[in-house]
Amino acid sequence: MPELPEVETVVNDLKAHNVEGQRITAVRIFWPRSVHSLPHRSINATLIGRTIKKVWRRGKYIVFDLEPDTRFLIHLRMSGRIRVVAKSARRDRHEHVCITLKNDTEIRLHDTRKFARVYIGEKAKGPLEKLGREPLAGTFEAADLLAIVRSRSRAIKPLLLDQSLIAGLGNIYTDEALWRAKVHPAKKSTALSTREAAALCRAIKAVLRKGIKYCGTSLGDGDNNFFSLGERRGRNGDRLTVYQRNGQPCLRCGHMIARIIVAQRGTHFCPQCQR
Secondary structure (H helix, E strand, O other), X not given: OOOHHHHHHHHHHHHHOOOOOOEEEEEEEOOHHHEOOOOHHHHHHHHOOOEEEEEEEEOOEEEEEXXXXXXXXXXXXXXXXXXXXXXXXXXXXXXXXXXXXXXXXXXXXXXXXXXXXXXXHXXXXXXXXXXXXXXOOOOOOHHHHHHHHHOOOOEHHHHHHOOOOXXXXXXXXXXXXXXXXXXXXXXXXXXXXXXXXXXXXXXXXXXXXXXXXXXXOOOOOOOOOOEEHXXXXXXXXXXXXXXXXXXXXXXXXXXXXXXXXXXXXXXXXXXXXXX
């Protein structure tokens, strides 16, 4: 599933394709379940004729602010991708939502597994209201992270994955951040020291910024892998320090990286560095 760096990469690519400032002229829905609980008539009334004022990210959501005052969100989930193509381009059978713009291009939601979702107008409020803190916000500091982790008695990894507490982290960057901070993924959150919280806060920001710098993480060539606009692969996969490196030497101490299950999630860590 695309995480914060992958979604930020898609947002940056949408901006580079000049979708901001474009007016929506048509909307076509080919898989109704892609749009969250909204009749087609309401979709047209809410979107057509509106101008895309701003595209930005909140957690793992792509947010389109429209003029007059409304918005729609896209959550890519497991296999969703965004394409910006000419209106005349032949539609792929996996392109389930097509939003036509004034300049005769289309924003298309491509999703082989049909898990991605679009939230429009009033329906867009709910998902954003449920999200926790933005880890890359300048106001998010070690004291904030410490307050969050000590408010729950859980293993630290699933706590970091809880989108209602911290928005945008997923399996890859959580493993990477915990390795960088030398924190065991199964450590009780309430046992995290002030020093460990500070190291973990720095690590979260560092791995997310690195992921954005290298345009996200792509780990294979399959349809479910991450690709941004123009089928652009993320380059962060070659720079991972622990995720999916089980059986390989730790880049810090040389001990073999292990894989365990924490809260039903495959988890990669160094038994030597992360005791």
